Amino acid sequence: MLRSMNNIITGILSLIKGLIITFNNNFTSATTLQYPDEKKAMTERFRGLIDLYPEKCVACYQCVKACPTACLAMTHKQTDEKKKITNTFTYNIELCCFCGLCQQVCPTGAIYMNKIYEITTYERNKLYINLLNPEKYDEWPHTSPK
Amino acid sequence: MADLDIKEKKDIFTEEFLINMGPQHPSTHGVLSLELKLDGEMVLECTPHIGYLHRSFEKLAENRTYTQFIPFTDRLDYVASMNNNLGYCMAVENLLKLDITDRAKYIRVIVAELNRIASHLIAIGTFAQDLGAFATPLFYCFREREKIVDIFNEICGNRLTYNYIRIGGVQSDLPKGIEEKIKNFIKYMRSKIDEYDWLLTYNVIFLARAKNIGLLRKDIAINYSVTGPNLRASGVKRDLRKDRPYLVYDKFEFNVPVGVNGDAWDRYKVRIEEMRQSLKIVEQALGSLPQGDPTVKTGRVHKPAAGEAYFRTENPRGELGFYIVSDGSAYPYRLKIRAPSFSNLAVLPELIKDAKIADIVCISGSLDILMGEIDR
Numbered sequence: 001m002l003r004s005m006n007n008i009i010t011g012i013l014s015l016i017k018g019l020i021i022t023f024n025n026n027f028t029s030a031t032t033l034q035y036p037d038e039k040k041a042m043t044e045r046f047r048g049l050i051d052l053y054p055e056k057c058v059a060c061y062q063c064v065k066a067c068p069t070a071c072l073a074m075t076h077k078q079t080d081e082k083k084k085i086t087n088t089f090t091y092n093i094e095l096c097c098f099c100g101l102c103q104q105v106c107p108t109g110a111i112y113m114n115k116i117y118e119i120t121t122y123e124r125n126k127l128y129i130n131l132l133n134p135e136k137y138d139e140w141p142h143t144s145p146k
Numbered sequence: 147m148a149d150l151d152i153k154e155k156k157d158i159f160t161e162e163f164l165i166n167m168g169p170q171h172p173s174t175h176g177v178l179s180l181e182l183k184l185d186g187e188m189v190l191e192c193t194p195h196i197g198y199l200h201r202s203f204e205k206l207a208e209n210r211t212y213t214q215f216i217p218f219t220d221r222l223d224y225v226a227s228m229n230n231n232l233g234y235c236m237a238v239e240n241l242l243k244l245d246i247t248d249r250a251k252y253i254r255v256i257v258a259e260l261n262r263i264a265s266h267l268i269a270i271g272t273f274a275q276d277l278g279a280f281a282t283p284l285f286y287c288f289r290e291r292e293k294i295v296d297i298f299n300e301i302c303g304n305r306l307t308y309n310y311i312r313i314g315g316v317q318s319d320l321p322k323g324i325e326e327k328i329k330n331f332i333k334y335m336r337s338k339i340d341e342y343d344w345l346l347t348y349n350v351i352f353l354a355r356a357k358n359i360g361l362l363r364k365d366i367a368i369n370y371s372v373t374g375p376n377l378r379a380s381g382v383k384r385d386l387r388k389d390r391p392y393l394v395y396d397k398f399e400f401n402v403p404v405g406v407n408g409d410a411w412d413r414y415k416v417r418i419e420e421m422r423q424s425l426k427i428v429e430q431a432l433g434s435l436p437q438g439d440p441t442v443k444t445g446r447v448h449k450p451a452a453g454e455a456y457f458r459t460e461n462p463r464g465e466l467g468f469y470i471v472s473d474g475s476a477y478p479y480r481l482k483i484r485a486p487s488f489s490n491l492a493v494l495p496e497l498i499k500d501a502k503i504a505d506i507v508c509i510s511g512s513l514d515i516l517m518g519e520i521d522r
């Protein structure tokens with residue numbers, strides 16, 4: 001009897017001790033954001049969706065070879081003066097694992113990763129992106145201005 | 147009721163009861179399925195079933211180049227991606243006989259130790275949740291982990307699958323101003339660990355629930371090759387960072403916390419102490435961080451000479467080993483991963499046997515098993 005009383009009292013005391021910690025947290029600033037009204041700014045190095053400056057690309061296929069999941073595919077055209085330009089360049093978001101290997105191997109900085117992170121969609125075919133289309137991400141929610 | 151249909155005593159009998167726990171049970175931490183044979187409230191037998199998360203990584207490695215496999219190691223122990231990157235890259239560097247710069251070594255130590263803290267935070271948060279301390283400790287742990295994740299987001303640009311440590315160094319140098327942030331975090335985290343001691347460690351209810359539960363004897367732990375905090379909680383002082391120092395761990399001063407009894411509480415306590423030691427290591431590493439370019443220039447495609455290499459590192463969950471066989475081509479001929487959680491799970495039936503059904507969740511939670519690297 002005495003023992004169980006003792007147990008109850010020490011239990012309650014340690015509960016109170018814990019509650020003091022919880023109570024003290026009332027006076028600290030909030031750690032959460034009111035998403036989706038407030039959005040966290042992504043860092044400079046953030047790896048979002050793949051994006052391309054088509055005019056910079058020299059069709060060297062380095063990014064396609066570096067990709068571990070084969071989600072980039074491209075073809076090229078040979079123009080007269082020994083210069084190659086991209087003909088098609090597609091990107092499959094379904095397979096991308098956002099590893100950033102493609103942007104790291106690109107010799108001209110043509111391929112880069114933007115700051116979009118809200119990448120859900122109702123239709124599967126929207127995940128197949130034509131990188132040469134300048135309006136490709138217009139309907140995707142933007143977390144930072146373009 | 148005198149003439150009940152019981153004619154002989156043998157009409158009344160007791161039967162063992164078979165239940166399946168998981169793979170969708172919220173407390174099995176992933177897709178682990180336990181087949182339990184019960185006698186009333188006691189567990190007679192437990193058989194874990196694995197394989198629900200199998201993604202065939204070892205086979206996939208055979209047609210990926212050495213660099214292309216790094217993102218896959220992120221997804222082994224996804225709570226401690228940095229440590230996985232580290233183990234794999236060091237194994238490949240061993241195979242290539244590649245020396246890395248001092249700055250890269252220090253950066254690797256810093257990120258690996260920060261990730262160890264993040265991983266232990268999840269371990270103790272979910273363990274407390276399993277014991278019934280609903281939500282509050284878990285949210286506190288996640289709040290602290292968020293700060294580490296933010297630091298990693300700034301360093302490498304991702305929040306869970308970092309792919310930061312690369313063959314020959316790291317993805318890119320530390321960004322400006324990050325050292326200040328890490329130093330602030332160390333100060334903040336120290337006070338928070340003291341808070342956990344108030345909230346959980348010496349809480350009477352927590353003690354009653356975790357003390358003397360799931361005793362893991364020293365000899366059993368060694369026989370099952372349990373490693374990491376679970377082994378140290380049983381009183382075996384084994385830590386690869388001390389016993390076989392890699393990177394620059396031999397330059398830092400830190401202790402290897404060990405437990406006494408090897409019960410669930412000891413395993414929890416060892417993790418708490420390890421976080422303190424990790425903070426100490428990060429602090430020392432930041433203090434003596436050399437300047438310069440962290441990455442050595444290597445070719446884009448690595449072609450190691452035919453041969454083999456095995457390298458093991460101390461992961462938050464134990465010893466992680468990568469065994470790589472090369473036939474001289476750009477792809478590994480064979481890659482074998484020694485995942486610490488696999489051995490830690492193997493010992494679970496020993497611990498659960500003769501325990502009460504209410505303690506199963508406590509025991510499996512205290513082992514901190516992660517299915518990603520068991521099934522791999």
Ligand code: SF4
Pocket residue numbers: 050066067068069070071072095096097098099100101102103
């Ligand atoms: S981020 Fe990785 S997976 Fe995605 S396209 Fe680039 S290389 Fe491929």
Ligand code: SF4
Pocket residue numbers: 056057058059060061062063064105106107108109110111
């Ligand atoms: S690596 Fe850069 S330049 Fe080469 S094909 Fe890819 S995007 Fe174009």
